[in-house]
Structures are given as structure tokens and as C-alpha cells.
Amino acid sequence: MPETPAKETRASEVTRLTNAVTSDVSTGDLRGSTQPAGQVPLIFETGETGRANRYFPNGRSLEEFLPAHVLRGALPLPDNSELEVVRHFTKLSQRTFSIDTGFYPLGSCTMKYNPKVNDAMANLPGFRDLHPFAPDELAQGALAVMYDLQSYLAELFGMAQFSLNPAAGAHAELAALLIAKAHFAKRGTSKERTTVIVPDTAHGTNPASAAMVGYKVVSLKSDARGRVGVEDLRAVLGPDTAVCMMTNPNTLGLFEDRIHEIAAAVHEAGGLMYYDGANANALMGNARPGDMGFDLMHLNLHKTFSIPHGGGGAGHGPVGVAEHLVEFLPTPVVTRRTGGEQPAYALDFERPASIGPMRSFWSNFAHAVRALTYILANGGEGLGEISRLAVLNANYLRVKLRDVLEIPYDEVCRHEFVASAQPLKRATGVRALDIAKALLDRGFHAPTIYFPLLVPECLMIEPTETESKETLDAFAATLRAIVEAARTDPESVTEAPVRTLVGRLDETRAARQPNLRWS
Amino acid sequence: MYTPHTQSDIEQMLETVGVPTLEALLRVPDAVALKRRLDLPEALPETLLVERLNAYALQNKALGHTSFLGAGAYRHYCPPVVGSLAMRGEFLTAYTPYQAEVSQGYLQAIYEWQTYVCLLTGLDIANASVYDGATALAEGAIMAVNATGRRAILVSKAVHPNYRAVLRTYAHGMELEVEELPLAADGTTDVAKLDAKLADKRFAAVALQSPNFFGAIDVPGAAARAALASSGTIPIAVVAEAMSLGALAPPAAWGAQIAVGEAQSFGVAVAYGGPYVGFIAAGTEHMRRIPGRLVGRTVDGEGRPAYTLTLQAREQHIRREKATSNICTNQAHCALIATIYLAALGASGLRRCATLNVERAHALAERVARVPGFTRAFSAPSFNEVAIEVPHGMTAGGVLAALQEKRILGGVDLGRWYPEFGRCMLTAATELTTDAEIEQLGRALEAIVAERKEAVRA
Numbered sequence: 008m009p010e011t012p013a014k015e016t017r018a019s020e021v022t023r024l025t026n027a028v029t030s031d032v033s034t035g036d037l038r039g040s041t042q043p044a045g046q047v048p049l050i051f052e053t054g055e056t057g058r059a060n061r062y063f064p065n066g067r068s069l070e071e072f073l074p075a076h077v078l079r080g081a082l083p084l085p086d087n088s089e090l091e092v093v094r095h096f097t098k099l100s101q102r103t104f105s106i107d108t109g110f111y112p113l114g115s116c117t118m119k120y121n122p123k124v125n126d127a128m129a130n131l132p133g134f135r136d137l138h139p140f141a142p143d144e145l146a147q148g149a150l151a152v153m154y155d156l157q158s159y160l161a162e163l164f165g166m167a168q169f170s171l172n173p174a175a176g177a178h179a180e181l182a183a184l185l186i187a188k189a190h191f192a193k194r195g196t197s198k199e200r201t202t203v204i205v206p207d208t209a210h211g212t213n214p215a216s217a218a219m220v221g222y223k224v225v226s227l228k229s230d231a232r233g234r235v236g237v238e239d240l241r242a243v244l245g246p247d248t249a250v251c252m253m254t255n256p257n258t259l260g261l262f263e264d265r266i267h268e269i270a271a272a273v274h275e276a277g278g279l280m281y282y283d284g285a286n287a288n289a290l291m292g293n294a295r296p297g298d299m300g301f302d303l304m305h306l307n308l309h310k311t312f313s314i315p316h317g318g319g320g321a322g323h324g325p326v327g328v329a330e331h332l333v334e335f336l337p338t339p340v341v342t343r344r345t346g347g348e349q350p351a352y353a354l355d356f357e358r359p360a361s362i363g364p365m366r367s368f369w370s371n372f373a374h375a376v377r378a379l380t381y382i383l384a385n386g387g388e389g390l391g392e393i394s395r396l397a398v399l400n401a402n403y404l405r406v407k408l409r410d411v412l413e414i415p416y417d418e419v420c421r422h423e424f425v426a427s428a429q430p431l432k433r434a435t436g437v438r439a440l441d442i443a444k445a446l447l448d449r450g451f452h453a454p455t456i457y458f459p460l461l462v463p464e465c466l467m468i469e470p471t472e473t474e475s476k477e478t479l480d481a482f483a484a485t486l487r488a489i490v491e492a493a494r495t496d497p498e499s500v501t502e503a504p505v506r507t508l509v510g511r512l513d514e515t516r517a518a519r520q521p522n523l524r525w526s
Numbered sequence: 527m528y529t530p531h532t533q534s535d536i537e538q539m540l541e542t543v544g545v546p547t548l549e550a551l552l553r554v555p556d557a558v559a560l561k562r563r564l565d566l567p568e569a570l571p572e573t574l575l576v577e578r579l580n581a582y583a584l585q586n587k588a589l590g591h592t593s594f595l596g597a598g599a600y601r602h603y604c605p606p607v608v609g610s611l612a613m614r615g616e617f618l619t620a621y622t623p624y625q626a627e628v629s630q631g632y633l634q635a636i637y638e639w640q641t642y643v644c645l646l647t648g649l650d651i652a653n654a655s656v657y658d659g660a661t662a663l664a665e666g667a668i669m670a671v672n673a674t675g676r677r678a679i680l681v682s683k684a685v686h687p688n689y690r691a692v693l694r695t696y697a698h699g700m701e702l703e704v705e706e707l708p709l710a711a712d713g714t715t716d717v718a719k720l721d722a723k724l725a726d727k728r729f730a731a732v733a734l735q736s737p738n739f740f741g742a743i744d745v746p747g748a749a750a751r752a753a754l755a756s757s758g759t760i761p762i763a764v765v766a767e768a769m770s771l772g773a774l775a776p777p778a779a780w781g782a783q784i785a786v787g788e789a790q791s792f793g794v795a796v797a798y799g800g801p802y803v804g805f806i807a808a809g810t811e812h813m814r815r816i817p818g819r820l821v822g823r824t825v826d827g828e829g830r831p832a833y834t835l836t837l838q839a840r841e842q843h844i845r846r847e848k849a850t851s852n853i854c855t856n857q858a859h860c861a862l863i864a865t866i867y868l869a870a871l872g873a874s875g876l877r878r879c880a881t882l883n884v885e886r887a888h889a890l891a892e893r894v895a896r897v898p899g900f901t902r903a904f905s906a907p908s909f910n911e912v913a914i915e916v917p918h919g920m921t922a923g924g925v926l927a928a929l930q931e932k933r934i935l936g937g938v939d940l941g942r943w944y945p946e947f948g949r950c951m952l953t954a955a956t957e958l959t960t961d962a963e964i965e966q967l968g969r970a971l972e973a974i975v976a977e978r979k980e981a982v983r984a
């Protein structure tokens with residue numbers, strides 16, 4: 008039974024719940040619970056010339072080996088003692104919000120727990136110290152990691168083959184669109200197939216990637232249900248259609264339930280279906296893009312497969328294709344030959360139809376190790392359960408927030424959902440941005456805001472499966488308290504954050520008088 | 527599964543949602559439903575998991591070998607302080623610092639990285655990172671295309687072959703032309719006819735790598751610079767071995783307007799090819815064309831200094847198909863590692879390390895040249911890699927295979943990319959290369975020569 012609208016939430020209730028998920032229970036001072044105060048000087052402003060750390064032996068000077076004109080003069084870098092370096096970066100880390108420090112419901116980014124065992128495995132000397140030009144026969148373990156990972160991904164998502172070559176989601180989108188271009192070139196239709204269809208809910212990388220392959224972007228408006236309308240799609244399909252890029256569930260967290268009709272229509276028009284796998288955490292092990300008619304796809308291993316996001320990468324973005332597109336995959340492709348005592352793995356560069364390499368070397372290999380570790384830790388069943396619990400958490404939070412914010416598409420969602428602060432803004436002037444900043448004051452990271460573009464004052468919330476019911480309850484109670492504060496004392500919200508290291512920034516000044524480096 | 531849900535949590539939450547089962551939450555139309563059990567492994571408890579991954583790692587037999595491999599990925603010493611700080615969970619498990627107020631630490635670290643790249647290249651601005659050295663070249667070329675409106679790129683044949691291949695992949699998508707500059711006999715780029723080549727003003731950019739793929743220091747002289755300046759072509763410097771920036775004149779010194787490269791050498795593990803970290807630096811005039819994230823320093827409402835992502839009107843999430851690049855997730859954590867590495871080494875440490883690289887490579891080249899029939903392939907001065915020509919009647923591939931039998935990875939076969947250099951191998955030394963390893967290589971080559979003489983006699 009759906010929950011009846013929640014009872015009044017008293018401030019003390021919020022504090023109790025919030026304290027359950029943050030560390031500083033005693034004072035109730037949420038600032039103390041996340042980050043210390045105090046600015047950190049730049050590394051260029053500390054240290055002293057000549058305060059060198061002794062990592063290397065002394066020896067001869069450069070002038071003994073090289074002519075003076077090729078050498079550099081001054082090397083204007085600071086010399087800090089190792090302890091100064093340790094304190095500096097420790098302080099910077101303490102001033103950085105992360106999954107390890109708190110709840111991070113950043114929609115579309117799948118900020119789930121990143122198991123520490125994955126890092127330990129990536130750091131095994133056999134992986135860490137292996138040179139990319141090591142001969143194949145001396146790198147069989149690494150090649151097996153890549154081969155097994157790409158095979159498991161193919162099975163999980165219903166593709167004929169994956170390549171681990173691209174470095175991130177956007178990079179894989181580019182690879183996939185180059186594959187599409189090669190496919191049409193082979194059929195002699197690349198001159199006519201000039202457009203890529205992108206729904207208005209799509210991520211910015213989709214149209215940006217299309218533009219990098221010279222495609223014209225046709226934006227498709229979502230229908231009243233927040234989905235691609237098959238009739239709207241038919242209206243833009245034609246002999247010029249190259250690719251239709253879809254995210255499923257889309258960025259509203261809604262499953263495109265007419266996907267088979269959409270795929271049929273695109274295929275009938277001679278186009279290809281592309282699956283943006285940023286939201287794969289919603290269906291992994293439960294449904295497969297390949298079964299929905301997608302010809303090409305990418306995954307963001309840094310989302311679904313628990314690779315740490317690292318403050319903005321490195322990620323990893325394998326590209327997967329259906330059988331008829333395998334020949335175009337980027338080089339190298341990892342192959343496996345059976346017959347001998349043991350299977351023999353190799354890097355295959357001799358692929359005449361390939362779009363070529365996307366990057367310097369073969370893959371973001373250390374991340375492939377992490378993703379494989381994650382798959383083996385969970386098993387096929389576990390991966391399916393992970394998606395189910397991710398969807399449960401999102402729906403639980405959606406229902407808990409129903410009477411707090413507007414939920415424009417209030418139906419069973421997948422791993423994320425969007426709320427809108429539009430009615431609140433009309434009533435109080437408090438915007439999505441203000442709610443986001445007020446959350447920071449209370450020890451939470453903000454959801455993704457103002458994306459997707461079609462929902463005004465949008466907050467896109469993705470809790471992930473690794474968060475407990477207590478955390479979700481605390482978050483819901485905190486949002487409720489913020490919205491109540493907006494009604495009674497809007498300024499207390501529009502002023503936020505006041506408990507963080509700095510308040511809202513002067514973004515205009517940042518852009519008008521750019522200061523991009525110390526000098 | 528790393529999920530905290532108890533059975534009773536699940537029941538309570540399902541009740542709140544008003545759905546009977548988890549499966550019901552994920553229902554899809556029959557036409558696209560999964561019709562069979564997936565063929566995937568069973569879950570492993572952590573004890574067995576670690577054993578399984580160790581078993582993969584142990585199959586990488588290269589680790590028992592003495593290695594002289596380089597060619598764009600370098601084994602350098604990384605002080606433990608770097609990993610210990612970089613692996614802090616706050617850094618590792620943050621994402622792009624969209625919420626600046628709670629991300630000041632990481633933003634400041636990126637700002638420091640941008641500054642380091644500027645100080646090392648001598649250019650005005652630098653971005654947060656791109657995927658790696660090869661994609662940095664491709665993105666740098668696109669910047670030049672956008673700056674000039676021209677649609678052809680000239681690239682030296684001495685630029686890393688993988689970088690050139692990636693440039694071609696990107697260029698094919700954008701329908702740009704790519705032409706190559708030939709090599710001179712000394713192992714540098716032949717720029718003698720550059721002015722004629724640039725006369726029709728077709729080229730948006732000329733890309734030159736130094737140290738180049740053969741290890742040779744390869745910067746244009748006065749005549750070539752004059753040709754570049756008068757043609758309006760943008761000079762792009764490619765730096766595939768960032769360690770060289772600690773010793774050699776920076777790209778800005780020869781007039782590069784854009785510098786692109788790979789900073790793996792600054793503390794990032796070779797890790798079978800990734801993740802690494804590409805950088806792009808440029809003159810201020812290119813500020814609004816640079817791809818990817820940029821961190822700027824500004825103030826908050828109370829005038830306190832603060833850092834934020836800025837000039838986002840260049841980027842895909844604002845501009846969509848009109849963005850300067852599609853890049854979103856980049857290589858922030860590798861850039862952080864590089865920043866900590868540079869902070870730990872300081873000017874004196876970096877210079878010392880770079881000097882040791884030069885010294886070791888010289889020792890290596892000298893020792894190998896004492897082996898009968900082995901010579902340096904090129905005369906141009908080099909940084910930490912040398913191209914070595916093997917004796918007549920042998921091939922580089924054959925010599926490398928023979929070395930491998932003796933548990934030595936002697937380098938890469940240049941014939942793989944340059945058929946005319948089938949007798950040349952590219953051999954690298956770093957500060958980690960010891961006298962004993964160099965001697966081991968020298969003796970192994972002598973033994974290979976002797977074995978071959980025997981075989982010929984027999």
C-alpha cells in the first residue's frame with residue numbers, strides 16, 4: 008500500500024535521521040560532519056627553493072650529454088618537503104565531497120559504493136607494471152581479463168561483441184557513430200545518411216558526438232508521458248536517417264516501453280539504433296538492449312560497474328555492437344584461439360574494415376580489472392539483484408518525496424527519477440539550485456539539477472542500490488525540512504550554503520575575468 | 527553485492543512503493559523481455575575472488591623480464607607518498623566537481639595541475655585533462671581547425687604512430703585531410719621544404735613531436751619557424767614523454783601555440799596502456815576553443831577566494847552539438863596523481879630525474895654500440911630512447927625474439943610501423959635502468975651475434 012502523506016517532520020527528527028548517516032552526532036553541526044574550515048594555500052605558495060626530497064641519486068649534469076640550446080633554463084616549480092606535500096593534499100582531500108564521505112544522489116552518474124577490493128586487484132604488480140608493448144605471449148593474463156570482460160558484457164547486454172578501446176562514455180559514442188558511418192559507407196549510402204536523431208531528454212554528449220562525425224542533429228520532443236512518441240519519430244525518419252540515439256530508461260528514469268516499435272521503425276527506415284548505456288544500472292541482468300533492437304551501445308563502466316569516478320575520470324566506456332557491425336570495431340580487438348593446451352589470447356590489429364584506434368593504447372586496463380572483479384564478486388544473479396535494488400531505492404525515495412516536491416512523471420520509475428521545484432519556485436521564489444545548495448549545508452551532495460532540459464527546475468535523483476533505507480529516510484526528511492523552510496523563511500534557503508568552506512561563487516567573474524592558473 | 531538491504535527492509539520498502547515484488551518493478555513489454563537465464567559466472571566470496579584475480583595477474587609473464595620498453599609508455603619511479611595520497615577515498619570517489627562549495631579541495635588540485643602544465647610547457651593556459659596523448663593530439667588539431675577555418679593537418683612522420691593513427695580516426699569523422707612530413711636522415715623531421723608545403727595556406731596546423739618517436743630531440747629551426755609564422759599555420763608541439771619537460775626547452779620556446787601530450791610518466795602506472803592522462807596547453811587566444819573542463823579561480827559572495835568549473839559555454843552539457851568537443855568524463859584522477867608527483871619531486875627532483883633518464887640512455891647507447899655490428903640508427907641527440915640498428919643480415923624482430931628467450935624485453939621493432947626500418951629497434955632507459963641491466967643487454971646481444979656466427983659457419 009502506498010504510504011499515506013508523512014506526518015509533520017520536526018527539526019529534531021531531521022537531526023536524528025541525518026546524524027544516523029553522518030559522523031558528527033554530538034554537536035549536530037553538519038559542517039563539522041563533512042569538511043573542515045580554512046583555506047589551503049596553493050602548492051606554489053608553500054615550500055622553499057632547495058627543499059628537495061631525496062628520491063634519486065646524484066650524478067652528472069645534463070650539459071655533459073646534450074647541447075645547451077636544447078636544454079631548458081629555469082624550471083619554476085616549487086620545492087616542498089614530503090610532509091608539506093602530505094599535509095597539503097590531505098587537506099585538499101578533506102575539502103572534497105565523495106561517496107566515501109556521504110550520500111551522493113547525482114542523477115545519471117550512478118554514484119554507488121566503489122568496493123576497495125577492486126582497487127587492490129587493479130594494483131596487483133602483474134597488472135600495474137605490465138607494459139602495453141609486452142609481447143602477447145607474456146601478457147596472457149591481461150588479455151584474458153579484457154577478453155573475459157568483453158564477453159561477459161556481450162552476454163549481459165545482448166551484443167555480439169564489445170571493444171574496450173574507448174576511454175569513456177562520450178568517447179564510445181564517437182566510436183559508435185564512426186562505426187555507423189563506416190557501415191553506411193560500405194553500403195554506399197553515407198552521403199545520404201546524414202542525420203542523427205536525439206530525443207530532448209538525451210545527454211549533451213549525444214549531440215556533441217554526432218557533430219564530431221559531421222552528422223546533423225535532429226532533436227525529438229518527448230511526448231506527454233516523457234517518452235519518445237513512435238508517431239513523432241516516424242515524422243522525422245527518412246532516407247537521411249543514420250542513427251537514432253536512445254537512453255533506456257531515459258534520463259527521466261522512465262522505461263521507453265515502446266522501444267520495440269521504435270527500433271522497428273528506425274530499422275525500416277534503414278537507420279541504426281544506438282543505446283546510451285549511462286543508465287544500465289536500471290536493467291543489468293534483467294533486460295538487454297540487444298533484445299530491444301539496438302545495434303550499437305556504450306557502457307559507462309565507471310557508473311554501472313563500480314569504478315571510482317576519480318573526481319571526473321578516468322572512466323571506461325566500452326562500445327558494443329550487433330553481429331553485422333563487428334568488422335568495424337576499433338583496433339585492437341582481443342581474440343582468443345582455442346586448440347592448444349591453453350587458449351591463446353592476442354591483440355588483433357589486422358582488421359581492414361575497422362574505424363581504427365580511438366586512443367594511444369588498448370583500453371583503460373586498470374579499470375577493466377576493476378569491472379571484471381566486480382562482475383566476478385557479484386555473479387550473474389547478483390548483478391540482476393543489484394539493478395532490482397537500485398530500482399527499489401529510487402521508487403522508495405520517489406514515493407517518500409511525493410508530497411514534498413512535484414514529481415512530474417509519477418509512475419514506477421527505474422533507477423532514478425526527476426522532481427521539479429517549479430511549483431515551489433512560483434510560491435516562494437526558491438529554485439532547484441537553492442535546494443541543491445541547502446542540501447550541501449546538511450551534509451548531502453545535491454542531485455543533478457537542470458537536466459534533463461525539458462523539466463523546469465529539475466532535480467534528478469539517483470540513490471543507487473548501495474544506500475540503506477536509513478540514508479534514504481534521512482535524505483527525504485532533510486528535503487522535506489528544506490522545503491518547509493522555503494515556505495516559512497525562503498531566505499534561509501536562498502542564502503545556502505552557509506556552512507560550507509565557501510558560499511556561492513561569483514561565476515560571472517570566473518567567466519568574464521578568467522583566472523585559470525597561478526602566476 | 528555491497529547492498530545493505532535486509533529482507534525486512536525490502537518488504538517495508540515494497541509496501542511503501544505499493545508494488546508486490548522486486549520483479550514487478552522492472553517489468554518490460556514481453557517483446558523485449560529476457561527469455562533465458564544469462565550465461566554468467568557464479569558470485570565469488572572475496573577470498574576466492576582475490577585468488578581468481580591473482581591467477582590472471584600471474585599469467586602476465588613479462589614481469590620476470592628485464593625491460594627496455596618505452597615508445598609512449600614509461601616505467602618511472604613513483605614515490606609511495608603519491609599513491610598513498612591519491613588513493614584517499616575522498617579523491618577516488620568524488621565526481622566532476624559540479625557543486626563547487628563542497629569540492630574546493632579537488633578543484634584546487636585541478637587548478638594546480640593546470641598551472642603545472644603551463645609552467646612545464648611555457649604556455650598560458652591548460653585544461654583539466656583529456657583521455658591520453660593521442661586524443662590530445664586529435665583535440666588539439668580540431669582546435670586549430672576551428673581557429674583557422676582550414677581543414678587539413680600536417681603531421682610529422684616522427685610523431686608516435688599510434689597518435690597519428692588516432693588523429694586519422696578522428697579526422698575521418700570530421701572529413702579533415704591529414705598529410706605527413708617526411709623524415710630527415712638524422713632521425714628528425716625533414717622541414718627543409720616546409721615553406722613550399724605551407725605556401726598554399728591549406729594547413730590548419732603542423733604537429734611536431736619532441737623527443738620524437740625515435741627518441742630524438744626534434745624542434746624546428748629558424749627557417750621552419752619563419753615558414754610557420756608567415757603561413758598562419760598553428761604549430762602544435764606533441765610531448766609523448768612528459769619527463770623530458772624537466773630537462774628540455776619547453777614547447778613555447780620554439781613557438782608552439784598549442785602543446786598536447788601524455789603525462790603518464792608523472793607517477794601514473796604503465797598498467798597495460800591505461801588509464802593515462804592527456805594534456806592540452808595553449809596561448810590565451812585559444813581559451814574559448816580548448817576542449818573539456820577548465821577550473822578557474824574566483825571569489826564567493828563574501829570575497830573569499832574559491833575555485834569553480836568555468837567557461838562551460840564551450841562544453842557539451844551547455845552547447846550540445848555546438849560544443850568544442852564531446853568530452854565529459856576525463857582523466858581527473860590521473861591528473862591528480864601527476865600533480866602530487868610533481869609536488870613531491872619539486873623542481874630539483876624533476877630535473878634530477880630527467881637528467882638521470884638522459885644519462886642512462888647514453889650509457890645504454892654506448893654499451894650497445896660496443897656490440898659488433900650494432901650502431902645508433904640516427905645521429906640527432908636524444909632524451910631517454912635510442913633507435914638501434916642491428917647488424918646486416920639480421921632483423922630487429924629477430925633480435926628482439928632472441929633477447930626474449932634470454933628474458934629481456936629489448937624494445938619495440940620499428941619495422942612494425944616503418945617498413946624501411948626493419949633493422950631498427952627502439953630501446954628506452956629511465957632512471958630505473960641499472961648498470962647491471964645495461965650490461966645484461968650488452969652481453970645478451972654479444973651472445974646473439976656469436977650464436978649467429980656459429981649458425982652461419984655450421
Ligand SMILES: Cc1ncc(COP(=O)(O)O)c(C=O)c1O
Nearest residue numbers: 115175176177210212285854855
Ligand atoms: C546519459 C549520459 N550519456 C552519456 C554520458 C557521457 O559519459 P562519459 O562522461 O563517460 O563520457 C553521461 C555521463 O556523464 C550520461 O549521463
